[in-house]
Amino acid sequence: MSIEEYKVLTRYVTTFAFAFFLYQASIGVYTSRKLLSRKVFWHIAMCLSAGSYAILIAFNTHITDTKFSNFLLLTYWFFAYFTYYCYIRAIEGFFGRDIKLLRPSKIFCIGHSIFQVVGGVLYLFSDIDLMFIPRETPPATLFTKSLNLTIYPSNLVVVVGFFGIITILYTTVVIWRELNKKEGKEYLFKAGILLTLFVSCWDTIIGTEVIGYLVPIYYLGYVFESMRFNMYYQDLAFTKMYNLEKDMVKLSKVAQFGFASASIAHDIRNHLFVLSTTNDRLDKLIDKEFSPYTQKLRRHIGKILEVTELYMNIFKKNYSSSKQIISVSHITQEALELVSDKITRHCVRVEVEMDDFSIEGNETELSLCLVNLIKNSLDEIKSTDSPWIKVVASSTERFIKIIDSGTGIPLKAQERIFELGDSRKKCGNGHGVGLAITKQIIERSGYNLFIDNESENTTFVINF
Numbered sequence: 001m002s003i004e005e006y007k008v009l010t011r012y013v014t015t016f017a018f019a020f021f022l023y024q025a026s027i028g029v030y031t032s033r034k035l036l037s038r039k040v041f042w043h044i045a046m047c048l049s050a051g052s053y054a055i056l057i058a059f060n061t062h063i064t065d066t067k068f069s070n071f072l073l074l075t076y077w078f079f080a081y082f083t084y085y086c087y088i089r090a091i092e093g094f095f096g097r098d099i100k101l102l103r104p105s106k107i108f109c110i111g112h113s114i115f116q117v118v119g120g121v122l123y124l125f126s127d128i129d130l131m132f133i134p135r136e137t138p139p140a141t142l143f144t145k146s147l148n149l150t151i152y153p154s155n156l157v158v159v160v161g162f163f164g165i166i167t168i169l170y171t172t173v174v175i176w177r178e179l180n181k182k183e184g185k186e187y188l189f190k191a192g193i194l195l196t197l198f199v200s201c202w203d204t205i206i207g208t209e210v211i212g213y214l215v216p217i218y219y220l221g222y223v224f225e226s227m228r229f230n231m232y233y234q235d236l237a238f239t240k241m242y243n244l245e246k247d248m249v250k251l252s253k254v255a256q257f258g259f260a261s262a263s264i265a266h267d268i269r270n271h272l273f274v275l276s277t278t279n280d281r282l283d284k285l286i287d288k289e290f291s292p293y294t295q296k297l298r299r300h301i302g303k304i305l306e307v308t309e310l311y312m313n314i315f316k317k318n319y320s321s322s323k324q325i326i327s328v329s330h331i332t333q334e335a336l337e338l339v340s341d342k343i344t345r346h347c348v349r350v351e352v353e354m355d356d357f358s359i360e361g362n363e364t365e366l367s368l369c370l371v372n373l374i375k376n377s378l379d380e381i382k383s384t385d386s387p388w389i390k391v392v393a394s395s396t397e398r399f400i401k402i403i404d405s406g407t408g409i410p411l412k413a414q415e416r417i418f419e420l421g422d423s424r425k426k427c428g429n430g431h432g433v434g435l436a437i438t439k440q441i442i443e444r445s446g447y448n449l450f451i452d453n454e455s456e457n458t459t460f461v462i463n464f
Helices: 003-035 040-060 066-095 100-126 142-146 155-181 187-207 220-285 288-313 328-338 340-345 363-381 434-444
Strands: 132-134 151-153 324-327 349-354 358-361 388-394 399-404 448-451 459-463
Touching (some): 003 040, 003 142, 003 220, 040 066, 040 220, 066 155, 066 187, 100 155, 151 155, 155 187, 187 220, 220 288, 288 363, 324 363, 328 340, 328 363, 328 388, 340 363, 358 363, 363 388, 363 399, 363 434
Antiparallel strands (some): 132 151, 388 399, 448 459
């Protein structure tokens, strides 16, 4: 290959790489505006630095002033290691944390970059070169001839280049180990770090003049990586937008539910007022032997008033209900009593294993939660053969489990099962309200509701 052909090839490849990196950086800037994340900055900086490395090589093939050409050679080393520093930071952004084992690599890159800046300024203004020495014989390689270089690497350059390769190799091993800890295979990521390792070794060989008939390709490792990072951040941006849309839909459902609940609760209160006053009059007129019935009516009218108040304010952040110390067995019995007719009608066998303990909470709210969970189980298993429900309470582990004869809930359905408006009930009988409210009440009370996927049967667990 002639020197002119070598120059043309170098200019073409490096100018194309520069244009590519500008494009990738602009995509990164656009994505960062959507994502609002500072970690995208390092990917953008990596693209700009790699593009600078590439275009300076193309620019240097046009320079005839030997001192300026020598100075530009020093800048290559700066941009090479600054680019790699940005690359490491971009990888840490991908993992979402600083990786302690990469700290030595970052320190080496920063130290080397600062050293190159100091060395470049000294050479430009005082002819003092900290890394290269004057060339007494004409340049022997196409690389040095194409860039009009009159200096060649000292032993210090060779040593630094060697430690640079060791640092990049060490970094590759650390990142590879971190990738293996992730759930995904990350084949593209692994291909990228191997490519970066290869081109780093390639350009170090050229820079130390072990061989000089090759075109510098250090920036090509980042061509692959810049595309992969952009794909990753764009996916994050789209996911964020999708989640925002989901949140808007959820807020809309909550608003609609709150408005409907307030209207319904208002109407129910009017009728409850009539029932309450009528019950009081009956209590005065009838014999004392019938008073337990009027007292029971009064108690349930009070419960209905509490429930209507709850439904009106369930999704308000500042809403808080009265709490007292109650026993788990008491709220369990009350819940079973409220669904006893449905249990009898569908011939469902119910077992209770009660190791009683006390909790702090609102009796009406927690009873309603158990009612919702038991009714959900009844709706799912009522048409099966030999349906059964088991309520288990443990004072040592402080939980209540609602277990039914079902075979579990698919993992995909579990992702949305506690969202308002999501219903799995057949024939369109569900409204997607019960589990959403149950989850809200239990978490607001300071407790936790989840599905036990390790159980053979469908199991909801309330942890106290």
